[in-house]
Every structure is written in structure tokens, then in C-alpha cells.
Amino acid sequence: SSFSYQFSIGGMTCAGCVNTVQKALSNSEDVISADVNFANHTAQVVTKGSSDALIKAVENSGYQASLIL
Numbered sequence: 001s002s003f004s005y006q007f008s009i010g011g012m013t014c015a016g017c018v019n020t021v022q023k024a025l026s027n028s029e030d031v032i033s034a035d036v037n038f039a040n041h042t043a044q045v046v047t048k049g050s051s052d053a054l055i056k057a058v059e060n061s062g063y064q065a066s067l068i069l
């Protein structure tokens, strides 16, 4: 089964950052879709994996992510 997670993303200071975070999430294992919103500083991700793996992927790309419950 798959899960849908919403994250608050920190550190995106220009629209180019959106592409970096988008790629980090999209290229992560088990991710089905990832949509990053610059205006709201959020990301919506559908994955077959864990939210922790996604937070690590975002952090490894130089940004922060926290799960919105």
C-alpha cells in the first residue's frame, strides 16, 4: 500500500530550491509522486516507504523537512 505525507520544508529561499527538493524526493526509493510548493513551503509526497526516509532525503539535499500530522 502507499501513504500520502505532507511536510513543511525549511530553507527554500528561491524557486530554484524547489527543483532541488523536488528531485531529492522524486529520486528517493519507493516514491510514487512528489509535489513541492514554494509559496506554502510544503511538499506532498505519495510513497510506499517511510516518512523518515523522505525527511533524510530532504536533509541530505541541504534543506529541512518536518511531517505535518
Ligand code: 9UX
Pocket: 012, 013, 014, 015, 016, 017, 018
Ligand atoms: Mo536560488 Mo536555492 O539561487 O539554493 S536555488 S536560493
